[in-house]
Amino acid sequence: MPIQPFATGVPGLDEILGGGISQNALVFFVGRPGAGKTVLASQILFHAVQRGAPGLLLTTYAEGQTKFLEHLRPFSFFDEEAIGSSLTLLSLPSRVGSNMDVAAAALVKAIRESGAQVVLLDGIQSLADQFHDPSAVRRLLAALAALLSYLNVTLLITLTGLTRDELTTQELTTADVVIGLDFGVDGWRHTRRVEVLKQRGRAHLSGFHSYTITSNGVQIIPRLEARPLRESEPRPSGRVPFGLPELDQLLGGGVPAGTTTLLVGAPGVGKTTLALYWSLAAGAEGGTTVFLSFDERLPDLRAKAVVFGMPLQTALDADAFTFLYLSPVDLNPDEAAARLLAAMTPKTTRVVIDNIRVLVQSLGPRAHDYVMALSSHLYTAGITTMILLEITPFVGLQFDVEHQPWGLLADNIVIVQQVVALGALRRILAVLKMRLSAYDATLRELLLDGQGIRVLSPPESVPGVLTATASNTGLTAPPEAASPTS
Numbered sequence: 333m334p335i336q337p338f339a340t341g342v343p344g345l346d347e348i349l350g351g352g353i354s355q356n357a358l359v360f361f362v363g364r365p366g367a368g369k370t371v372l373a374s375q376i377l378f379h380a381v382q383r384g385a386p387g388l389l390l391t392t393y394a395e396g397q398t399k400f401l402e403h404l405r406p407f408s409f410f411d412e413e414a415i416g417s418s419l420t421l422l423s424l425p426s427r428v429g430s431n432m433d434v435a436a437a438a439l440v441k442a443i444r445e446s447g448a449q450v451v452l453l454d455g456i457q458s459l460a461d462q463f464h465d466p467s468a469v470r471r472l473l474a475a476l477a478a479l480l481s482y483l484n485v486t487l488l489i490t491l492t493g494l495t496r497d498e499l500t501t502q503e504l505t506t507a508d509v510v511i512g513l514d515f516g517v518d519g520w521r522h523t524r525r526v527e528v529l530k531q532r533g534r535a536h537l538s539g540f541h542s543y544t545i546t547s548n549g550v551q552i553i554p555r556l557e558a559r560p561l562r563e564s565e566p567r568p569s570g571r572v573p574f575g576l577p578e579l580d581q582l583l584g585g586g587v588p589a590g591t592t593t594l595l596v597g598a599p600g601v602g603k604t605t606l607a608l609y610w611s612l613a614a615g616a617e618g619g620t621t622v623f624l625s626f627d628e629r630l631p632d633l634r635a636k637a638v639v640f641g642m643p644l645q646t647a648l649d650a651d652a653f654t655f656l657y658l659s660p661v662d663l664n665p666d667e668a669a670a671r672l673l674a675a676m677t678p679k680t681t682r683v684v685i686d687n688i689r690v691l692v693q694s695l696g697p698r699a700h701d702y703v704m705a706l707s708s709h710l711y712t713a714g715i716t717t718m719i720l721l722e723i724t725p726f727v728g729l730q731f732d733v734e735h736q737p738w739g740l741l742a743d744n745i746v747i748v749q750q751v752v753a754l755g756a757l758r759r760i761l762a763v764l765k766m767r768l769s770a771y772d773a774t775l776r777e778l779l780l781d782g783q784g785i786r787v788l789s790p791p792e793s794v795p796g797v798l799t800a801t802a803s804n805t806g807l808t809a810p811p812e813a814a815s816p817t818s
Contacts, residue, residue, distance in 0.1 A: 341379025344552030348537040363513030369490040388448035390424040392455040420446040436475040477506040556669040565714035578787040591743035598725030615652035619681030626690040686720040699737040743767035774810040
């Protein structure tokens with residue numbers, strides 16, 4: 333029967349490891365200086381100690397552990413009371429001496445005397461100079477690896493180096509788990525990426541994953557493309573309406589349930605207002621909405637709701653509307669996905685993302701794979717999604733999604749633009765595409781005013797406006813209604 337792994341206590345790490353760290357494993361944390369190797373390994377050690385597993389910390393500071401503890405004390409996972417009781421601190425150089433022949437025995441003795449079940453050896457490569465033998469550390473690790481099961485101990489080791497460097501990999505042959513931490517620079521900002529290079533006996537999430545270091549320690553954010561899909565929900569059926577009669581008529585009753593609608597338009601044309609109106613309609617059906625924004629904050633939405641008479645506060649009070657805001661500055665796309673997926677509950681029926689261009693720009697070459705993965709997660713959950721996309725104003729109502737990442741999300745496309753017709757600036761709306769569904773592709777006028785949000789029927793628009801717009805854009809105007817006689 334396979335031994336169950338133990339939880340590391342590091343947010344996201346157990347997920348990328350496929351459950352945690354195996355007991356009696358030899359685990360390496362490899363990376364450049366400043367990558368956070370010691371913080372990550374110490375966080376795991378303190379978590380194990382706090383849950384009843386005696387620990388042993390062997391540091392390379394020959395003068396004592398004062399400096400090491402000063403580095404760890406600011407982190408919230410640090411437990412002062414554990415030091416000297418459930419967590420033993422020893423100097424690694426003083427224990428092993430300079431004789432390789434007795435080093436392994438000395439370490440085994442220290443582990444057995446402490447009764448430790450989890451041991452951290454911090455910076456073990458510094459012993460190479462002490463032994464005056466470049467291969468001594470590798471032989472020491474091999475000896476310890478052979479004794480781990482006998483000692484019933486999990487051994488955590490930090491190693492400075494590059495995970496794919498030949499000199500570094502020579503030290504990793506005995507490892508059960510190798511976790512690489514990459515600390516670099518992308519343009520003007522630091523980047524941190526972690527990967528599981530090796531794990532015996534259990535599958536892990538492949539590729540790089542981002543991580544942060546805060547006062548709480550290390551937090552890992554799994555890459556969206558590697559996240560396993562949740563169990564598929566039954567496919568929803570029917571239509572998901574806006575609650576705007578004329579627009580819902582264009583859509584054949586609303587957008588098809590379980591599909592993704594791309595709502596496209598220029599800045600200030602009313603995309604967010606329309607999406608908010610649509611998202612609040614979920615409460616009337618017993619569902620909830622998650623609204624993820626990179627542009628507008630909750631006070632902005634509250635102001636819109638007041639102006640246009642939308643029941644946003646009622647939905648917030650009833651937990652029918654969840655709002656998430658992420659700053660577009662130094663945006664982490666995987667954090668955005670993680671927060672969105674975590675906010676979705678079994679009651680969630682609608683999701684709004686405003687706006688997808690911000691997300692795509694932060695992704696670079698990952699954009700297509702990420703968007704496809706995002707689409708798969710939303711599809712599996714049975715969510716009806718609305719994605720907002722900002723485009724250039726006054727370029728007409730034609731919109732081409734070919735070769736663009738957001739094209740993968742375009743089951744349906746609704747466009748709203750400002751156009752000049754009959755000497756006035758007007759908002760014009762059209763449905764450009766609907767997946768496997770009939771729809772009305774003729775133009776309509778959108779009004780946002782003191783009377784609220786309205787999509788006008790053809791007779792309600794000023795005569796000639798829709799015809800003039802169709803002539804300028806190449807789209808189709810509805811048949812002009814006869815003017816009423818006086």
